[in-house]
Amino acid sequence: MSRIVRGARRAWWCVAVFSFTATDAAQAQGHVAAINGESLYYEVTGEGPPLVLIHGWSLNLRMWDPQISELRQHFRVIRFDRRGFGRSGGSEDGTWDAADLNALLDHLGEGEVHVLGMSSGARSALQLARHYPERVLSLILHGSSPPGGFGLPWTGADRPRFDEWATVARGEGMAAFRQIWAAHPLMAIPAERTQARAHLAELLAAYRGGRLLSQVRPSGPDAAISMDDLPELAVPTLVLIGDSEVPFLQIVSRALAYYIRNAQLVVVPGGGHLVNLVEPERYNLVVLTFLSNMERARGEQGLATFTGMKRR
Numbered sequence: 001m002s003r004i005v006r007g008a009r010r011a012w013w014c015v016a017v018f019s020f021t022a023t024d025a026a027q028a029q030g031h032v033a034a035i036n037g038e039s040l041y042y043e044v045t046g047e048g049p050p051l052v053l054i055h056g057w058s059l060n061l062r063m064w065d066p067q068i069s070e071l072r073q074h075f076r077v078i079r080f081d082r083r084g085f086g087r088s089g090g091s092e093d094g095t096w097d098a099a100d101l102n103a104l105l106d107h108l109g110e111g112e113v114h115v116l117g118m119s120s121g122a123r124s125a126l127q128l129a130r131h132y133p134e135r136v137l138s139l140i141l142h143g144s145s146p147p148g149g150f151g152l153p154w155t156g157a158d159r160p161r162f163d164e165w166a167t168v169a170r171g172e173g174m175a176a177f178r179q180i181w182a183a184h185p186l187m188a189i190p191a192e193r194t195q196a197r198a199h200l201a202e203l204l205a206a207y208r209g210g211r212l213l214s215q216v217r218p219s220g221p222d223a224a225i226s227m228d229d230l231p232e233l234a235v236p237t238l239v240l241i242g243d244s245e246v247p248f249l250q251i252v253s254r255a256l257a258y259y260i261r262n263a264q265l266v267v268v269p270g271g272g273h274l275v276n277l278v279e280p281e282r283y284n285l286v287v288l289t290f291l292s293n294m295e296r297a298r299g300e301q302g303l304a305t306f307t308g309m310k311r312r
Contacts (some may be wrong), residue, residue, distance in 0.1 A: 013257040030087070035103045036096060041087035042104060044081035047074030049137070049295055050110050052101065053079040056119030058145075058181065058207045060086030063118065065199065066280035070224040074288060075114070080104060082124070084210040095220030097124035100265070102132045114291055116140040119186075123147065126225045129235050138294045139237040140287060143245055143273045144295045146252045148224035152219065158246035159183045162211065169212040177212060178204045185246045197303040215222070230259040238290045240283075242275030247275065266290075 028045040043061060051071060053064045061079040071077050083100060084092035105113060114137050122144035128135045146154070154160075169177040181187060182204060184203030189197045210216075238239070239257040241250060257265035266286050271278035 009037050018121035033107045035100050038083050040080055040104055045077050046075055046077045048075045050113040051075040051077050052113050052115045054117035054121030054124050056121050058205045061208055063203055067284055072283045091216040093218055096219040097221050098127035098131050098222040099130055099220055108212055112137045112139045119140040120145045127222050129226045129233055130229050131222050136235045139235050140240055142240045147226050149226040154248050157246055158248055166212040169209050174209045188272050189274055189278055193278055195264055199277055233260050237267045241267055242271035243267050243269045244272035252266055
């Protein structure tokens, strides 16, 4: 019996015996690993098939707190702060993301993993699948930012304004930037979702402002993934957005679902770019349904292979 199958059975046993809370999940023990010349902070919790969570820009691994208590009952959940974010060292540089994650998985002794990335973290997940395809069992791309060479300019009110924000951060301080960023459509959370709004405020307060306060030239080994790369991806993919996602990323998500060969699009009602914070129960259900189907298909494939070997 494979390690994946054994892990999956252990995970389902955990569901039957234990219950977990978001507080329990948030208290997972953290570790620091020396990865590609920098220190990366990461946390691992739960048992079962490995699932990696990649956070978005200006956020950190705490953005996944509303997911951990549920996901850890079914999966060995690995989440980390990308270099330049959260408790990790280094400067923000997305060209290192895939290589850093690949090395972190080596450090943890992991082989193939499911990967869930949000916003720019989804683009990092795509880079991992493009440059290290042997690592990826499935992809979940949540509110993905556009790949390089997307072909359509981001010109609307929902676009990021990095140059303007850098001017504000350098001239008026990070508190002024955070106030502007929190009011941006990408960060929209309904007023009545007080817990989610408080959580977002904590996440943004922890952002050090690397991209805004200093310009660092990309130095990593992994070139940005482009639209031309998408048809080459064969990994099963879920493209996920909230029904109030900003207009441009709705276009991007539908393009990803169209060009990736084995992709499906799911729209989660009730939230926008931060739908995992606004509607965690609906979000978790969509994610777990997709991953359960992936694991079921893998189990059936493994059983068919085992049966064929016995017959021979």
